[in-house]
Amino acid sequence: MATATPSVDLSEAMITTVTPAADWVIVLPLVLALMGAALLLMLRQKRGIAPIVAMLAVAGIIACEVMLLAKVLQVGPVSMTMGKWLPPFGISFTADIFGAGFALAASIVTLILLVYVQGEREPGDGSDGFYSLVLLLLAGVTGSFLTGDLFNLYVWFEVMLIASFGLIVIGGQPIQLDGAIKYGFLNFLATSFFLLSLGLTYGLLGTLNMADIILVAPSANPAAMAGVAGLLLLAFGMKAAAFPVNAWLPASYHTPPAAVSALFAGLLTKVGVYAMMRALVVLLPASRDLLEPLLASIAIASLLIAPLGAIAETNLRRALGFFVIGGIGAVIAGIALPSLHGIGGAGFYILHAILTMTALYLVAGLIERLTGQTDSRRMGGIYAAHTPISILFFVLMLAAAGVPPFLGFWPKLLLLEAGLAQSGLREGGAVDYLSLAIVVALLANAVLTLIAGSRLWAHIFWRAGPEGELSEHRSGKLQPLSLREARFGLGATTVLVAIVVLAGLMPEDLFTAARMGAGDMIDPSRYIAAFGLAGGTP
Amino acid sequence: MNTVIFRTIAPLIVSIMLVFSVYVCLRGHNEPGGGFIGGLIAASAIAIFGMSSGVERVRAAIRVDPLSIAGFGVFIAGLSGLMSLFTGSPFLTSIWLYLDLGETVLPLSTPMIFDIGVYLVVFGTISAIALALEGEGGDI
Numbered sequence: 001m002a003t004a005t006p007s008v009d010l011s012e013a014m015i016t017t018v019t020p021a022a023d024w025v026i027v028l029p030l031v032l033a034l035m036g037a038a039l040l041l042m043l044r045q046k047r048g049i050a051p052i053v054a055m056l057a058v059a060g061i062i063a064c065e066v067m068l069l070a071k072v073l074q075v076g077p078v079s080m081t082m083g084k085w086l087p088p089f090g091i092s093f094t095a096d097i098f099g100a101g102f103a104l105a106a107s108i109v110t111l112i113l114l115v116y117v118q119g120e121r122e123p124g125d126g127s128d129g130f131y132s133l134v135l136l137l138l139a140g141v142t143g144s145f146l147t148g149d150l151f152n153l154y155v156w157f158e159v160m161l162i163a164s165f166g167l168i169v170i171g172g173q174p175i176q177l178d179g180a181i182k183y184g185f186l187n188f189l190a191t192s193f194f195l196l197s198l199g200l201t202y203g204l205l206g207t208l209n210m211a212d213i214i215l216v217a218p219s220a221n222p223a224a225m226a227g228v229a230g231l232l233l234l235a236f237g238m239k240a241a242a243f244p245v246n247a248w249l250p251a252s253y254h255t256p257p258a259a260v261s262a263l264f265a266g267l268l269t270k271v272g273v274y275a276m277m278r279a280l281v282v283l284l285p286a287s288r289d290l291l292e293p294l295l296a297s298i299a300i301a302s303l304l305i306a307p308l309g310a311i312a313e314t315n316l317r318r319a320l321g322f323f324v325i326g327g328i329g330a331v332i333a334g335i336a337l338p339s340l341h342g343i344g345g346a347g348f349y350i351l352h353a354i355l356t357m358t359a360l361y362l363v364a365g366l367i368e369r370l371t372g373q374t375d376s377r378r379m380g381g382i383y384a385a386h387t388p389i390s391i392l393f394f395v396l397m398l399a400a401a402g403v404p405p406f407l408g409f410w411p412k413l414l415l416l417e418a419g420l421a422q423s424g425l426r427e428g429g430a431v432d433y434l435s436l437a438i439v440v441a442l443l444a445n446a447v448l449t450l451i452a453g454s455r456l457w458a459h460i461f462w463r464a465g466p467e468g469e470l471s472e473h474r475s476g477k478l479q480p481l482s483l484r485e486a487r488f489g490l491g492a493t494t495v496l497v498a499i500v501v502l503a504g505l506m507p508e509d510l511f512t513a514a515r516m517g518a519g520d521m522i523d524p525s526r527y528i529a530a531f532g533l534a535g536g537t538p
Numbered sequence: 539m540n541t542v543i544f545r546t547i548a549p550l551i552v553s554i555m556l557v558f559s560v561y562v563c564l565r566g567h568n569e570p571g572g573g574f575i576g577g578l579i580a581a582s583a584i585a586i587f588g589m590s591s592g593v594e595r596v597r598a599a600i601r602v603d604p605l606s607i608a609g610f611g612v613f614i615a616g617l618s619g620l621m622s623l624f625t626g627s628p629f630l631t632s633i634w635l636y637l638d639l640g641e642t643v644l645p646l647s648t649p650m651i652f653d654i655g656v657y658l659v660v661f662g663t664i665s666a667i668a669l670a671l672e673g674e675g676g677d678i
Contacts, residue, residue, distance in 0.1 A: 018626035027629045035616040041609030082630045090628075132609070 033139035088209035094148030097517035119489030179255030190238035229287030239272025254317035258365025266358030302329025307448035344518035345414030397453030407504035548590035555583035577660025608662025615655025
């Protein structure tokens with residue numbers, strides 16, 4: 001019974017040192033998000049309090065994550081293992097620069113979004129559990145970025161799936177149910193593939209702790225591990241909406257309210273592609289090398305097909321969905337070019353995509369509010385009526401395409417550098433045509449995205465009125481934003497765009513962080529050491 | 539289902555199941571049982587009560603909205619994990635308190651609070667679903 005005092009020496013399996021309270025910054029973001037979601041579930045009938053509680057919880061999460069990031073930048077990866085058991089017995093939470101940085105970006109975006117929805121929602125309209133689900137989604141995203149255990153990652157994927165499934169159907173429009181079926185079914189399939197590969201990993205290696213996998217994987221059967229890595233690639237590729245399995249994203253992201261789709265576009269696919277990077281680059285680098293031609297092909301196809309889809313699409317938010325897929329292609333290009341520049345560029349691009357894609361969808365929400373339409377053919381004439389929105393969209397479009405000096409340019413520069421270095425063009429000798437193709441695809445993606453974006457801009461803002469309307473006068477059908485919408489909706493969007501612009505103008509610190517983060521990914525010795533595995537680090 | 543026999547016997551079944559669910563939850567630390575299965579038994583009791591007496595009477599009897607009970611469960615489970623902050627240990631480390639009651643020793647612990655949280659989450663969630671399915675409007 002529980003009263004029996006342990007007579008065995010547990011120092012082999014348990015942490016015997018005192019954990020200082022400052023170490024808790026790695027789990028507190030997650031605990032705050034989960035407990036905030038629970039509190040909001042209890043408060044969902046209380047009108048008016050819910051948004052304030054949600055914002056306070058997210059502000060607390062941001063504070064913890066700022067401290068966490070500062071610590072990681074100072075001392076390298078940090079880790080905490082639950083319940084005093086040493087890893088691999090306990091579940092570890094381990095943050096390196098990429099994990100901590102993306103978690104911080106995700107919670108900043110969520111806070112801005114919570115302010116944004118105050119313009120859309122009536123005060124006290126929290127009875128449908130919106131705020132609770134947003135915090136639950138943030139808990140899933142934060143957990144995925146910070147966890148150091150592969151099975152735990154699966155748990156956070158499920159949390160994310162449940163929360164996003166709830167968010168996508170709030171409102172109950174028939175089109176939302178249509179989007180929810182496609183989104184839910186394919187993402188459920190992806191998590192099932194993930195679970196399958198976890199079973200195989202555990203069968204082959206006997207562990208799911210990330211540091212332990214890195215140490216054990218080289219001695220396993222390389223063909224079997226490559227199979228597992230391929231299954232992981234399929235699962236995370238579906239989550240990230242990479243090329244052959246991307247169809248669900250443009251078919252579902254435009255159905256919920258703009259704020260919800262902004263949250264999805266900014267966070268969900270990025271978690272998928274981050275998990276792909278973590279699994280292939282850090283955990284199974286040998287299998288990644290075998291899969292490299294496949295990764296390069298996926299990257300090239302996503303980079304080229306996504307902006308072409310955006311050009312062909314007339315529905316505004318569906319077109320933006322293709323922009324998201326193009327960004328995923330850029331990150332996978334980085335995974336296919338495993339140098340300091342390549343991985344650094346991929347990580348930098350994830351940060352850029354979290355901020356820029358959310359902002360694009362927020363602007364799209366304002367445009368839809370202004371015109372009452374979702375199809376760009378029936379929009380027009382906003383430039384004359386509402387110049388600030390047209391400037392915001394233009395800036396974001398340039399940032400998404402990667403035009404200097406905006407944020408999207410810098411990670412693409414790193415990726416191009418990595419591609420050119422790997423292609424061997426500079427040194428002469430044998431040319432790696434696959435890397436060269438990635439470079440060409442990255443450049444073509446920038447041009448095509450620019451075409452798609454400027455086409456949208458010209459149609460929505462520049463043209464005097466909807467398609468077929470010959471009048472040169474400004475369209476009379478626009479409904480000006482109410483004071484509340486302007487204050488919260490436009491204000492929050494402007495803040496996010498300002499962050500994107502400022503980060504683009506001062507990328508020096510981000511470059512340093514990306515280089516350090518990529519260094520820990522390529523050579524994970526500091527990452528492994530942070531875990532403090534049982535039996536000491538060999 | 540709405541026979542006289544069922545309606546007469548239902549309150550008895552429901553009360554026995556609710557007491558049994560608490561027993562299963564508490565014995566779960568070292569023996570088969572626990573918060574999850576206890577919550578399921580309690581939620582089944584609520585479902586039977588709903589079948590025999592109607593959803594409105596059940597909602598009046600449990601007073602609190604089932605989903606709020608689930609939220610409270612997550613909240614206290616989180617709190618039980620946070621307690622170890624004050625003992626210099628990582629998150630979710632168990633803390634034990636042995637109450638000496640003369641004839642026996644009563645072990646109280648944070649895993650027990652966590653398990654009660656799990657009980658409330660399962661109870662609240664499954665009850666909300668059951669009541670929504672049994673109700674007319676399907677409103678959770």
